[in-house]
Structure formats: C-alpha cells, structure tokens
Amino acid sequence: MYEVRFHGRGGQGARMAAEALADAAFLEGNYAMAFPFFGAERRGAPVVAFTRVDKQKIRIRTQIYEPDYVVVLDDKLVDLINITEGLKKGGMAIINSAKKPEDIDLGKKVSTATIDATGISLDVLGVPITNSAILGAFAKATGLLDIDSIKKGIVDMFSMRMDKKLAEKNARAAAIAYDKTIVGTCKAQRTFEKRKMWLPTYKEMPLGLATPPMKTEAGLVGPGSFIENKTGSWRTFKPILDHEKCIMCLFCWFYCPEGCIERVGNTTLKINYDYCKGCGICANECPKNAIEMVRE
Amino acid sequence: MKIKDLSLEELFTSGHTACPGCGGAIVARIAMKVFGKNTCAYFPANCLLVFGGTYPYNAFKVPYLHVLFENSAVCAAGISRALKKLGRDAKTVAFAGDGGTADIGMQSLSGAAERNEDIIYICYDNEAYMNTGIQRSGSTPFGAWTTTTPVGKKIAGKEVFKKDVPRIMMAHDVPYVATASIGYPNDFLNKLEKARDMKGFRYLHVFAPCPTGWRYDPAKTVEIGKLAVECGMWTLYECENGVFRITKKPKLSPVTDYIKLQGRFRHMTEEQVDTLQGWVTEKWEKISGETKG
The missing domain is CATH 3.40.920.10 (Pyruvate-ferredoxin oxidoreductase, PFOR, domain III)
Known part of the structure; x- marks a missing residue:
C-alpha cells in the first residue's frame, strides 16, 4: 500500500x-x-x-x-x-x-x-x-x-x-x-515549530463561555484575533500603487474586502501586503488607473 | 455620509479567511465602520460566520454570537431587550446570508418584524448557499447554475424566479426597509446611517457578489454589483415609515451586459435570456408604477 x-x-x-x-x-x-x-x-x-x-x-x-x-x-x-x-x-x-x-x-x-x-x-x-x-x-x-x-x-x-x-x-x-x-x-536547515492549539479546560474557560480577547500559547484568541492570521501568502498578483496618479478618492480603501489599504493622514494611501489576497478589486475600481496588478 | 467621513477604525479586522474578492466581506467591514463600537453582532450559519470567525479566532472586534440558522433575528431581539433592561446604549445587528433570510430564517425574521423588535437585520445576498458549496436558495435568480440546479438535458439552471424578500419585509410595516448594493457606496452608506439612527425593526438587503459561486474574476466584484443595478436585476429603494422611494433609477441596459460576465449564466439560451429580461421589465414597471400612484 x-x-x-x-x-x-x-x-x-x-x-x-x-x-x-x-x-x-x-x-x-x-x-x-x-x-x-x-x-x-x-x-x-x-x-x-x-x-x-x-x-x-x-x-x-x-x-x-x-x-x-x-x-x-x-x-x-x-x-x-x-x-x-x-x-x-x-x-x-x-x-x-x-x-x-x-x-x-x-x-x-x-x-x-x-x-x-x-x-x-x-x-x-x-x-x-x-x-x-x-x-x-x-x-x-x-x-x-x-x-x-x-x-x-x-x-x-x-x-x-x-x-x-x-x-x-x-x-x-x-x-x-x-x-x-x-x-x-533537499536540504534541511530550518526547523518547523509544531502549530499549537488552544485547548482550555472547563475551569480555564471564561464565564458563560464568552471569550474576551486574550493572549494564549496558541496566540491571540477572541474578538479581533484574526489580525494575527497573515493572509498575504494567498496571492498570485500584487497591487502596486502609483502615488503620483492617486487622487485620494478612497474607492480602493472603501472596496478592499481585506481592509488592507491604510490611510496615512489625509494625503497618502499605503497597501499592507501582509493581508492583501490579490483579488484586484482596487485596480479594477481605480478611476485613475493608479493601481496595477503585477505577478509576484 | 461620504466615504471620507468613515471611521478609520477597522472593527472587522484584516486576516479573515474569505475568498479573494468577497462581496460579503465588504458589506461586513463597511457596516461595522458605520455602526461603530457599541454594537453586538449575531450570525446564523453563513459564509461570514466561517471566514469571520471559527472559534476561538474572530475578525469582529465587537461582542458576537454564532446562533442557529433559523433564529438569528429572534436571538438578536432577545439580546436587544436584555440590553434595554440593563440600560445599555448598544445596537444589535444580525448578519445573515440569503439562505438564512429567505428560506431558513424566514419565520423568526417575520416574527421579530411583526413585534417590531429594536434590531438591525442585514441580509447580504450572494444568491445561493455559498458556504456549503453553492446550492440554490430562494434568492437564486432565474437561469443560474448551482450544484442543485445543474445544467443538463432536462433543466438548465434554476427554473423559477428570485424571491423578493425586501417586499415581504415591507409588508410587515416595519420602520425601515432598504435594498443596497456594494457598487453604490454613497447610497449604501446613507442607508446604513439611516438604519443606525432609527429605532425599531430595520431591514437592509445588500447585494454582495460572490466570485467563487458566480464564476467570475474576483476583481469584478464591485463592477458586477454596479451592473446588476444598471440592468435592473437589482433595484435600489428604501421604505421609511411606509414611504416608498427609489434611490437609484436604473439605466435598464440589457441583462446580457450583466450575465455575460458570469460563469453561472454561461449556458443560458436566448429563450432563457428573454424570460429573464421579461421578468426584469415587468418588475421595474410594477415598482415605478407604485411610486407614481
């Protein structure tokens, strides 16, 4: 077998x-x-x-x-x-x-x-x-x-x-x-850590089974804990923003399903590649074609 | 409200596991931005529940609860009453998919609407049960391929028309019913804001394209949201305290503009397209007739 x-x-x-x-x-x-x-x-x-x-x-x-x-x-x-x-x-x-x-x-x-x-x-x-x-x-x-x-x-x-x-x-x-x-x-130079799971006993569980945001050995759990899940590795195409063409219409910021386009003050946008899945909505919706999708 | 006035705080954080180009994720993110921190969120089984939070991880930064498929509206109503009793100033929002609204959750939704519970109910409509792998729902449009309305010799896609849930909700005489599309940001934001500031039962039906289930390029999610309104497949209106108003008059371009982009309509024959076009025209005539009278 x-x-x-x-x-x-x-x-x-x-x-x-x-x-x-x-x-x-x-x-x-x-x-x-x-x-x-x-x-x-x-x-x-x-x-x-x-x-x-x-x-x-x-x-x-x-x-x-x-x-x-x-x-x-x-x-x-x-x-x-x-x-x-x-x-x-x-x-x-x-x-x-x-x-x-x-x-x-x-x-x-x-x-x-x-x-x-x-x-x-x-x-x-x-x-x-x-x-x-x-x-x-x-x-x-x-x-x-x-x-x-x-x-x-x-x-x-x-x-x-x-x-x-x-x-x-x-x-x-x-x-x-x-x-x-x-x-x-292949070569063997790096080591992988075994992924830890959060498996609390009933005594460790918070009251009423509600989970507040907390740090555990398996990382952050509770509301907002997905922030530690970096989804950037999913993408094949990467958006590149041309700051000179950008008119700050904020459509890309609004439409991004990942929320990975950050507003820096009132004048600049920054793409956070840690989370970008490369869907291309920003490039498709940009009225000035300031965003281009390039292969990783 | 304008896009630039939206809060910078992400209450629906990055790192959730939605497919690239998810329309539902846009709805959740923007809705949470408008509703703000003092919100509790309730989810029946839907995609948003799975990609937004598989225990113990979650993308929402507000209190949330996963409830059963059939009782999201009634759970939200219970919590809303409890919060009132405790004297807390917080909003209760239920996020459901079209399956959890049009089919399985209908009875509790109808009950909560009849009692005029103080909740906001958002249905993000991706026109099939996407979470379990693209099965048809009451909200699936005519002719669309799904795994339970396959394309074969005897049938080719869904044989009946889409259920009009917003109109069913309007028949309950609730304070606020509105339809929106992610393709029209200002309209969507206005409706969210209105829903936020009102009291009583508020129902929002948001059109949220799904690249995986509808078989199109993820980059076109918003474009399809716009095209659906332009060709009249989806109508943007609101009904505020019984006053009905169309918020965006469609161009009524041919439905082929909309369906040619999507793989789920690829098999459609001319006859089927005509049937769909006929449905759109009839629907629009009915709606525009109502506003005149």
Whole structure:
C-alpha cells in the first residue's frame, strides 16, 4: 500500500489531482481511494487531499497522517507549513518549483523531486492551475505508475467536470512534466515549530463561555484575533500603487474586502501586503488607473 | 455620509479567511465602520460566520454570537431587550446570508418584524448557499447554475424566479426597509446611517457578489454589483415609515451586459435570456408604477 498527501490551495485542484491519481492506479488493477480534507477552507487557503492505493481491498477510512509521498502544488506552502510532517522513512516529496531539489529546504533530508509545473501549465493551459502537470512529475519521480495511465486518469476525471478538449490539454501538460522532472535530495536547515492549539479546560474557560480577547500559547484568541492570521501568502498578483496618479478618492480603501489599504493622514494611501489576497478589486475600481496588478 | 467621513477604525479586522474578492466581506467591514463600537453582532450559519470567525479566532472586534440558522433575528431581539433592561446604549445587528433570510430564517425574521423588535437585520445576498458549496436558495435568480440546479438535458439552471424578500419585509410595516448594493457606496452608506439612527425593526438587503459561486474574476466584484443595478436585476429603494422611494433609477441596459460576465449564466439560451429580461421589465414597471400612484 502507498499513501499520498497533496498540499495545495483552495481552487488549485488538489482534490482533482488526488482523484485522477486514484483513477490512474485503478486502471492499473489496484484498489484506490481519494478524498479531500473537509474543513472551512476558502479559495486560496492551504488545503490537503489524499490518495490511498493498495493491491488488496482497502478497509481503512481515516485521513492519511503518515504518507509515503507528499505532493506540493504551490511552492510558497513550503515556507508556511511543515509538509514533511509524518512522512515515512524513505518517503519522497514532489514539489512544484522552478528550483533544483538541492535548493529547497524542507527541514528534513528527504528525497525530493521538483518540476516547474506553473511554467508548464501557463504554456499549455494558459492558467497557473498545476494539478495535472504535477501528476506527470509524480509518475516520473516515483516510478509507481505508467505515464499513460496518468494521462488516462486525468482525461477520465477532468472530462467529468469540464470539456474533453481541456481534459486532453491537461493530460499533455502531465506528459511534458514527466520529461522535465528533476530528482534529488533537499536540504534541511530550518526547523518547523509544531502549530499549537488552544485547548482550555472547563475551569480555564471564561464565564458563560464568552471569550474576551486574550493572549494564549496558541496566540491571540477572541474578538479581533484574526489580525494575527497573515493572509498575504494567498496571492498570485500584487497591487502596486502609483502615488503620483492617486487622487485620494478612497474607492480602493472603501472596496478592499481585506481592509488592507491604510490611510496615512489625509494625503497618502499605503497597501499592507501582509493581508492583501490579490483579488484586484482596487485596480479594477481605480478611476485613475493608479493601481496595477503585477505577478509576484 | 461620504466615504471620507468613515471611521478609520477597522472593527472587522484584516486576516479573515474569505475568498479573494468577497462581496460579503465588504458589506461586513463597511457596516461595522458605520455602526461603530457599541454594537453586538449575531450570525446564523453563513459564509461570514466561517471566514469571520471559527472559534476561538474572530475578525469582529465587537461582542458576537454564532446562533442557529433559523433564529438569528429572534436571538438578536432577545439580546436587544436584555440590553434595554440593563440600560445599555448598544445596537444589535444580525448578519445573515440569503439562505438564512429567505428560506431558513424566514419565520423568526417575520416574527421579530411583526413585534417590531429594536434590531438591525442585514441580509447580504450572494444568491445561493455559498458556504456549503453553492446550492440554490430562494434568492437564486432565474437561469443560474448551482450544484442543485445543474445544467443538463432536462433543466438548465434554476427554473423559477428570485424571491423578493425586501417586499415581504415591507409588508410587515416595519420602520425601515432598504435594498443596497456594494457598487453604490454613497447610497449604501446613507442607508446604513439611516438604519443606525432609527429605532425599531430595520431591514437592509445588500447585494454582495460572490466570485467563487458566480464564476467570475474576483476583481469584478464591485463592477458586477454596479451592473446588476444598471440592468435592473437589482433595484435600489428604501421604505421609511411606509414611504416608498427609489434611490437609484436604473439605466435598464440589457441583462446580457450583466450575465455575460458570469460563469453561472454561461449556458443560458436566448429563450432563457428573454424570460429573464421579461421578468426584469415587468418588475421595474410594477415598482415605478407604485411610486407614481
């Protein structure tokens, strides 16, 4: 049996990748299952999905905590979460990155494969949706599956949700990625702290279960505590404000769903990139076109 | 009230986990700016509850409570009475989605309106149950794709028209009922301010586009909020102590301008577009007839 964990962002297609991989394994005569982690995730937030493959019937129905392989669809996630958490000995990480495996720091020395899936997807599909390309890299790096089954799996799963032509384009992206994958070993220089949870006992709970703003070992909790949640890593495009063109109409300040455009006195605006998710409403609504969206 | 007069304090903080380009987040942020610190907020199950605060984290800097889907209005009413008894000067606001207003929360909303409870009820309308993954609600417009009104051989999108909740609320003879859109900031701010300064049951229905569920580029959220009003799909009016007034006269441009931007309408046939256009024209004739008479 082998188990795979996919790390992606909501809307990137980690779940579809998990399903296509399961389908490909099934076509090769295995039993397979694929499922996402069900949470309150929104588009852009870090998400996980799982695939489990075995020669025999699979009786386990749990999430995968100790995967044999981890697949990362967005290399910015490498800096945010410990993707090798629970990875089995002799396991492997497959990462969407333009870098070489030796230049990637996962905090643990594991065999690593890299592929510039974003570049391939932009070339072949025209959008930075990398779930098909990364599967090609998975087939090459692990050698578990034939690339033709992967292609078939992608066409099967993708044509259920979109048109067949696009599904075939996705299969082509996987084939290109298969040839370009680099396998090596990553470095291990940084350490990841385990994320702490706030789990108070009933005695520690404030009266009436109302939670005032307070500092705990898991950070700030209670009203206004989301301020510690930096959502800036979600974005692909970044707004750049041209102060000379700005007439202080404040439309961007008003419309920003994140509230990340700050008013400095009555004359200047400042964009707080810690929280900006790069939706582009500010650039779209600016009457003087003073805001431009550029790729990160 | 003008944009520049708005408070600088963010009572709905950054760092919430809404999708990029969320219309509901704009509604919550601006509404909290207008209502100020002396406010308690009540949420039934909706997107805002999830991205604005999954326990123990929260984006609101005011007291808030998560209540059940069907009883947001009545919970808010109870707290409003308790605050009055305690002699505190605070406003009670319920933020509900269109599902929690038009379908599930209707009975408690109607009850609270009938008793003329001293609360502000804001419905941010994204025209489907977005939180649970885009299921149709009573507020979903004709022809729109959702996961429960799929596009297939027998049906193509929703087959019935949008439920007109503001008019149902007007029928309750409450002090204030208004519709707004995030595309019209001054109009939206005026209505929020009026609602804030009045007493009794105040109902605001705000049009809040959803890029994830409506399938459009997140940058176009506000643009779509404007187009919906221009083509007459959404009408801006208010009813203050029984006096009905249209606050923005639409250009009545063809609905195709509005629907072509959105993936949820992509499948629509000419016949369906005509049906939708017919509904818009009829609705507008009815509304403008009322103001004349």
